[in-house]
Amino acid sequence: RAVWVLDEMSMLDVKLAKQFFNDMEHVATQEGARDDHCLHVVLCGDFDQIPPVGSKMIIDPSIGNAAQTGPASASKKRFDLLESMWAAPRFRLQQHPRGRCHPDHQAALQEYLEEPQKLYEHFRDAGSEDSRVKPLAQSDFENDPRFLLCPVVVKTNQQRNVYNKSRARCYAWTVKRPLFRWWCEVPGLASMGDAKFMKSFQNSFPALQNGFVRGAPCILTSNLCPALGLSNGSVGNFVALVFDVDHEKDCLDFMREHEARAAGTDEVIDVTLPYPPIAAVIRVGDTDVMVPSGKIELKTTTKHGQESNTSVLYRDVQVTLGFACTFFRVQGQGHPLIIVDRLTHGSIVQAPRFSEYYVVQSRVAQADHLRVVGPTFDETKSGAKKTTAFVRPDFVQYYAEGKSLEELRAKRRDDEVTAAKEKAAEKLAPKAGKKGPKQPPQPPPAQAQKK
Incomplete structure (x- = not known):
C-alpha cells in the first residue's frame, strides 16, 4: 500500500498546498498505476486546511468496483473517481489530554474551526468587556511574576x-x-x-x-x-x-x-x-x-x-x-499564560492567519490565559481603519466538511466554464471608443529622380 505522509501542514502556504493536492489527484487517477492497492494520504499538524488538527484521506480503487466479482472482472478494474475517492477526518489529536482544557474552551475551539471569523473577532476585540483575551500592561509584570517566564509568541525569527x-x-x-x-x-x-x-x-x-x-x-x-x-x-x-x-x-x-x-x-x-x-x-x-x-x-x-x-x-x-x-514552535497543552505579539517589524501590523492564532488558542487551558501586545488588527500605522479577515481557499471548505474530492473538482470545472464564458463575452462586447472607417492603403511615395 502506498502511504503519503505530509507533516507540519500548517507551514505550507496556500499555493504549495494546492500544488500538493493537484499532484495527489494526478497520481491517484492514473489508470493501472494502483490496480489493487490503496493510496493513503495522512496529513498531520496544527493547521486549518483540514481540521481539527489531523485528518486522513484514503483513496481506495477497490471500493468503486465492489459490485464486480470474479477473476475476469477483477482484471478489468478501473479507478472510478466518482465513487472511490473521498476525504474525511479519521482521527482527532487531543490538544488537552487529562481534562486540562476547560470544556467551554474546547467547545469554543470547535466553533472557531467551523466559523474562522469568530476567532479573528476574538483577538480583534481583546480588552473589551466581552472578550477574555486581555491586553498586557506593565503592571501585569509587577503584580504577577509568571509573566516574566511565560513565552511570547511572535511572527518572525x-x-x-x-x-x-x-x-x-x-x-x-x-x-x-x-x-x-x-x-x-x-x-x-x-x-x-x-x-x-x-x-x-x-x-x-x-x-x-x-x-x-x-x-x-x-x-x-x-x-x-x-x-x-x-x-x-x-x-x-x-x-x-x-x-x-x-x-x-x-x-x-x-x-x-x-x-x-x-x-x-x-x-x-x-x-x-x-x-x-x-x-x-x-x-x-x-x-x-x-x-x-x-x-x-x-x-x-x-x-x-x-x-x-x-x-x-x-x-x-x-x-x-x-x-x-x-507561532508554530509553541508546544504543549494547558499553558498557564501565553503572550501574543501582533506586530512583525516596528509598528507594522501583520494580518492574522487562522492557523497561527488557532494554534496559540489551542495551547492554553482557558481563553483568559492569553495576553496580547501591540495595536488591534483594525489599526494601521497611520491610525486609519481597514477591514481584515481570515482567507481560506476553496479546497479548505470542502475538506473541512468531509466532502468528496469529486465535489471539489466539479466546482472547479464549473468555475473554469464560468470564467471562460465571461472571457468570451468580453471579447464580443463592443469597445467603448469607436474608430472611424479604415483608410485605403496609400501607394509608396515616388522615388526622387536621379540626376
Whole structure:
C-alpha cells in the first residue's frame, strides 16, 4: 500500500498546498498505476486546511468496483473517481489530554474551526468587556511574576531573537544571576578576515548567538527522545553548560566569578564566554539531559563560468532560550499564560492567519490565559481603519466538511466554464471608443529622380 505522509501542514502556504493536492489527484487517477492497492494520504499538524488538527484521506480503487466479482472482472478494474475517492477526518489529536482544557474552551475551539471569523473577532476585540483575551500592561509584570517566564509568541525569527535577549536580561537581573552569551564556532571562519569581518558576520547571522541563565526557560529545537518528552518544541529549564576538556577550567572559573559578582550587585551582568560550550544540561519535567550544540560549517559552491559562492550551512542550535518563540514552535497543552505579539517589524501590523492564532488558542487551558501586545488588527500605522479577515481557499471548505474530492473538482470545472464564458463575452462586447472607417492603403511615395 502506498502511504503519503505530509507533516507540519500548517507551514505550507496556500499555493504549495494546492500544488500538493493537484499532484495527489494526478497520481491517484492514473489508470493501472494502483490496480489493487490503496493510496493513503495522512496529513498531520496544527493547521486549518483540514481540521481539527489531523485528518486522513484514503483513496481506495477497490471500493468503486465492489459490485464486480470474479477473476475476469477483477482484471478489468478501473479507478472510478466518482465513487472511490473521498476525504474525511479519521482521527482527532487531543490538544488537552487529562481534562486540562476547560470544556467551554474546547467547545469554543470547535466553533472557531467551523466559523474562522469568530476567532479573528476574538483577538480583534481583546480588552473589551466581552472578550477574555486581555491586553498586557506593565503592571501585569509587577503584580504577577509568571509573566516574566511565560513565552511570547511572535511572527518572525528576528522578533524571537530580540525578545529572547531583552527578556533574558530582565530575568537575570530579577534572579540576580549573570547572563552568559556565546557565538557558535564556524570552522574556517577565522581565516577569512579580521575582527571587523567577524563582527559583521555575527551581526548578519543572529541565530548563531545563544544565551544561558541558570534556571531560565529553554526550548528544544530537535527530537532527542520523544518517548521521554524530549522532542522538538519541548519546554525545560537550563541547568548547566558543558565545555571542552581544554577550556573547561577557564570557563567554569569565569562563570563562578561572575555569578558571585551578580549576587552582590543590582546591575545586569551580561558577559560573553571566552569559549563556546559543546553542550547544555537542561531539565524537562523530572529528566535531566545533555543537549549537544548544533553543527555549523561553511559550504562553497562553484558554478561553471561563475565565481565561487561561500554560504553558511548550519543546523540551528538544538536548545535555545525559551522566553520567546514563533507561532508554530509553541508546544504543549494547558499553558498557564501565553503572550501574543501582533506586530512583525516596528509598528507594522501583520494580518492574522487562522492557523497561527488557532494554534496559540489551542495551547492554553482557558481563553483568559492569553495576553496580547501591540495595536488591534483594525489599526494601521497611520491610525486609519481597514477591514481584515481570515482567507481560506476553496479546497479548505470542502475538506473541512468531509466532502468528496469529486465535489471539489466539479466546482472547479464549473468555475473554469464560468470564467471562460465571461472571457468570451468580453471579447464580443463592443469597445467603448469607436474608430472611424479604415483608410485605403496609400501607394509608396515616388522615388526622387536621379540626376
